[in-house]
Amino acid sequence: VKFLVLLSTALYCAEFVCAVVLCSEYSESLDRLWMAATLTFALVHAFLTQLALTFIHRDLGRDRPFVLFLHLLLLGPVVRCIEALVIYFQAGKKEEPYFTISRKVKLKGSQGTPTEREIGHSAHKLAAHRNAFKRAAVIQAFLGSAPQLTLQLYITIQEKYMLPARVALIVITLLSITYGALVCSVLAIQIKYDEFKVRLRPAAYLCMVLWRGLEIATRTAALVLFSTALTYWVIPVGLGNLALFFALPWLLLWRKKAPLPDSVEKSLSKAGTLVALCLVTFLYACINTFCYSTIQLNLASWDLIDKHLSWSQMAAYYAFRFLENTFLVVMWYFFRSDFYEYVCAPLLVLQLVTGYGMAVAFMMIFYQYCHPCRHLFRHNVADCFRCDCCRKDAASQRSTPKPSPSLGTRSADC
Incomplete structure (x- = not known):
C-alpha cells in the first residue's frame, strides 16, 4: 500500500x-x-x-x-x-x-x-x-x-x-x-x-511490464508517425477507435435487452446513473485505444465487470490492433516527409511491427507461465494453439460430468 x-x-x-x-x-x-x-x-x-x-x-x-x-x-x-x-x-x-x-x-x-x-x-x-x-x-x-x-x-x-x-x-x-x-x-x-x-511473483511483474511497455510504446509511435505524414487523417482514426469501444458495451446491453444497472451508487438518479456509466464507458474506450484493457465491461451485470476470460475476444483485439498499427506505419512509409530522409524507414517499420509482436509474445508467456491463477484456467494459450479446447469442449458435451465440491470443479466453472 x-x-x-x-x-x-x-x-x-x-x-x-x-x-x-x-x-x-x-x-x-x-x-x-x-x-x-x-x-x-x-x-x-x-x-x-x-x-x-x-x-x-x-x-x-x-x-x-x-x-x-x-x-x-x-x-x-x-x-x-x-x-x-x-x-x-x-x-x-x-x-x-x-x-x-x-x-x-x-x-x-x-x-x-x-x-x-x-x-x-x-x-x-x-x-x-x-x-x-x-x-x-x-x-x-x-x-x-x-x-x-x-x-x-x-x-x-x-x-x-x-x-x-x-x-x-x-x-x-x-x-x-x-x-x-x-x-x-x-x-x-x-x-x-x-x-x-x-x-504475483517478480517474474509476473517483469513479464507484464515488458508486455505493457512494448504495447503502449509501439501503439503511440504508430499514431505519432501517422499523424506527422497525414495530420488530419489521424482525427478520424482516433475518434473511430473511441466510438467503436464506447459503443460496444452499450450494444451488448441492448442485445441482452437488460435494464440499466442500479448498483453504481444508490444515491444517484437514473440520469446520474446514465452519466456515471457513460464516464466509465469512456474510460474503457480510452484504455482500449492504447492497449488491451483486460477488464471487460458488462453493463448488464450488477458489478459492471465480465469475469469470464475470453480468449477469442483477446485474440480478436490483438489481431485488429496489429493490422491497424501495421496499416498506420505503412501509410507513414509512403507519405513521410523529408524530415525522415536520414532515417532508415523500412528498418523503423520492421522494428515497430516486431515490437508489437514481442508485446503479444510476452502477453502469452504471462498467461501461460506467470499468471497467479493459471491452474484455474479451463484452457490456456498452449491449448488454444493445439486446438485442445475444441476437442475438450466436444468431449464435455458428450459426457455428463458428476457434481463435485472440489476446487477443480469450481475452477472450471470460473
Whole structure:
C-alpha cells in the first residue's frame, strides 16, 4: 500500500510540474497552441483525479472542508498520501477491534487452502486508500498521460528539437501509462478471482511490464508517425477507435435487452446513473485505444465487470490492433516527409511491427507461465494453439460430468 500510494503521488506531481514548466517555455517561444494543448491535458487529468478520489472516499457527505479545499487546489493526491502514510505507521501500535473477517482460498499449484484473516479498522482504511489510488492511477494514465505523450512526441518531430522539460515529460508520461496499464491488469486479476488470495511473483511483474511497455510504446509511435505524414487523417482514426469501444458495451446491453444497472451508487438518479456509466464507458474506450484493457465491461451485470476470460475476444483485439498499427506505419512509409530522409524507414517499420509482436509474445508467456491463477484456467494459450479446447469442449458435451465440491470443479466453472 505504501509503495503504491507513494508511486502514484510522485508520478502525479512530477507530470504536473513538468507540464507547467514546459508551458512556460512554450509561452516564451510564442508557441501558444502547444502551450494550450499541454496545459489542457495536464489540467484535465488533474481535475478527474481529484473527482475520483473525492467520490471514492465520499468526502462530499462528510465534514472535511480542509480536505475539499486542498482538492480544489489540485493537491488531493498529496493530502491522501500523507493521510495513508499516517495510518500505515500508526497501525499495530494499539489494539483495535476487527472490522470484518476476510475469507480467501490460498492457491499452491492446483490445490487450494481456505484461510481466514481479521481485518481491523486501520487495514480497512488503508485498503480504501489503495483502491482509490489504483483507480486514480488508471484515470491519470489514459485520460491525461496518453494524450500528453502523443502530443509531445508530435511536437518534437514537428519542431525538430528537444527541450529538457519535454524529454522529462515524455519519460514521466510513458512511465505513468505503463504503470496505469499494470495496475489495470492487476485489478482485472483481483476482480475475476476475488475469492482467491492472489500474489504475483517478480517474474509476473517483469513479464507484464515488458508486455505493457512494448504495447503502449509501439501503439503511440504508430499514431505519432501517422499523424506527422497525414495530420488530419489521424482525427478520424482516433475518434473511430473511441466510438467503436464506447459503443460496444452499450450494444451488448441492448442485445441482452437488460435494464440499466442500479448498483453504481444508490444515491444517484437514473440520469446520474446514465452519466456515471457513460464516464466509465469512456474510460474503457480510452484504455482500449492504447492497449488491451483486460477488464471487460458488462453493463448488464450488477458489478459492471465480465469475469469470464475470453480468449477469442483477446485474440480478436490483438489481431485488429496489429493490422491497424501495421496499416498506420505503412501509410507513414509512403507519405513521410523529408524530415525522415536520414532515417532508415523500412528498418523503423520492421522494428515497430516486431515490437508489437514481442508485446503479444510476452502477453502469452504471462498467461501461460506467470499468471497467479493459471491452474484455474479451463484452457490456456498452449491449448488454444493445439486446438485442445475444441476437442475438450466436444468431449464435455458428450459426457455428463458428476457434481463435485472440489476446487477443480469450481475452477472450471470460473
